[in-house]
Amino acid sequence: MAEPSFQRLGTSIDVPNVQALAASIANPADVPPRYVRQEAKADPVVSDGDSELPVIDFSRLLHHRFSREESAKLHHACADWGFFQLINHGVPDQAMEKIKGDIVEFFKLPLEEKKAFAQLPNSLEGYGQAFVVSDDQKLDWADILTLITRPLQSRNIDLWPAQPLTFRDSLSCYAMELKSVAGTLLEVMTKNLGVAPEEFSTIFQDQTQAVRINYYPPCPRADEVLGLSPHTDGSGLTLLLQVNDVEGLHIRKGGDWYPVKPLPGALIANIGDIIEILSNGVYKSVEHRAIINAKKERHSIATFHGPRKDSVVGPFAEIVKGCKPKYMSMSYREFRKAYFSTKLEGRRLIERLKL
Numbered sequence: 290m291a292e293p294s295f296q297r298l299g300t301s302i303d304v305p306n307v308q309a310l311a312a313s314i315a316n317p318a319d320v321p322p323r324y325v326r327q328e329a330k331a332d333p334v335v336s337d338g339d340s341e342l343p344v345i346d347f348s349r350l351l352h353h354r355f356s357r358e359e360s361a362k363l364h365h366a367c368a369d370w371g372f373f374q375l376i377n378h379g380v381p382d383q384a385m386e387k388i389k390g391d392i393v394e395f396f397k398l399p400l401e402e403k404k405a406f407a408q409l410p411n412s413l414e415g416y417g418q419a420f421v422v423s424d425d426q427k428l429d430w431a432d433i434l435t436l437i438t439r440p441l442q443s444r445n446i447d448l449w450p451a452q453p454l455t456f457r458d459s460l461s462c463y464a465m466e467l468k469s470v471a472g473t474l475l476e477v478m479t480k481n482l483g484v485a486p487e488e489f490s491t492i493f494q495d496q497t498q499a500v501r502i503n504y505y506p507p508c509p510r511a512d513e514v515l516g517l518s519p520h521t522d523g524s525g526l527t528l529l530l531q532v533n534d535v536e537g538l539h540i541r542k543g544g545d546w547y548p549v550k551p552l553p554g555a556l557i558a559n560i561g562d563i564i565e566i567l568s569n570g571v572y573k574s575v576e577h578r579a580i581i582n583a584k585k586e587r588h589s590i591a592t593f594h595g596p597r598k599d600s601v602v603g604p605f606a607e608i609v610k611g612c613k614p615k616y617m618s619m620s621y622r623e624f625r626k627a628y629f630s631t632k633l634e635g636r637r638l639i640e641r642l643k644l
């Protein structure tokens with residue numbers, strides 16, 4: 290099938306450093322209009338306790354006595370919510386605490402020191418802000434540090450902070466732990482979808498992995514700005530770790546926004562566009578956004594797990610045996626390019642891939 294053509298990433302427009310901007314602001318009126326959005330305030334938020342985000346116990350998935358029951362729970366979480374909390378995931382506390390600590394230290398460094406790891410022109414990798422291509426696009430109230438962690442030969446180590454001194458080690462260790470958790474979850478999901486393990490290995494062995502570290506400074510107009518615009522992830526599976534107890538993640542549920550309250554030590558997992566496509570829409574890549582706190586800063590670490598670079602992304606053959614594919618297939622390389630171009634146009638690639 291012919292692949293649709295998509296505009297390449299254009300030239301980015303300079304976006305201010307949000308941490309420096311936040312530090313310079315004394316009054317709500319000083320927040321530049323490009324960050325202020327009426328809809329942030331207007332969108333309804335589901336009140337607490339209306340429904341509960343599913344909680345998956347990773348250790349039960351591995352335990353033969355409980356694995357069936359927990360796998361079924363995982364299947365429903367992926368199909369009904371596209372999001373779940375993952376507890377007892379086995380990532381050592383020390384690995385999580387080390388990366389959290391180093392991230393907080395990194396963002397405390399003087400701007401000039403952080404800029405040594407700045408995004409290269411027209412690239413999303415490194416320290417900077419979300420990419421924009423037009424003067425009208427609203428801006429996110431966040432600085433980000435995006436780093437490719439897998440495959441190992443794709444690491445651009447010059448963009449990995451050298452301060453604090455332990456940062457590179459902490460990130461390598463955390464990324465390795467998450468790769469293993471994501472691998473197991475993806476394998477169980479493949480099984481739950483009735484797909485043969487070989488199909489899983491063809492796509493996810495030698496998986497790609499990237500880490501996006503989000504820094505959201507406080508803002509005096511917190512209810513009118515967004516830390517991260519509504520989006521779906523272009524990954525297969527995302528695992529999110531919130532660094533402190535400041536909440537900010539909202540999930541689209543029906544027409545409303547559902548605020549996530551991470552359980553202590555839990556990872557928040559979500560299905561990305563790739564799994565929605567592979568599963569032919571059985572699993573949902575759900576829109577989410579990040580809001581801002583008026584007084585407190587927030588950090589989060591999103592780790593994206595995708596298929597191997599040379600794979601073709603399309604509904605699993607076994608799933609579409611008795612029904613029609615709902616999405617067109619394309620190479621993962623082309624998918625990545627298209628995902629970012631479409632996002633810049635403020636649209637979702639996955640909608641364009643629907644047949």
Ligand SMILES: O=C(O)CCC(=O)C(=O)O
Nearest residue numbers: 501503537538579589591
């Ligand atoms: O900071 C958050 O809670 C959400 C982050 C996120 O959705 C992302 O980085 O893709």
Ligand SMILES: [Fe+2]
Nearest residue numbers: 521522577591
């Ligand atoms: Fe996301």
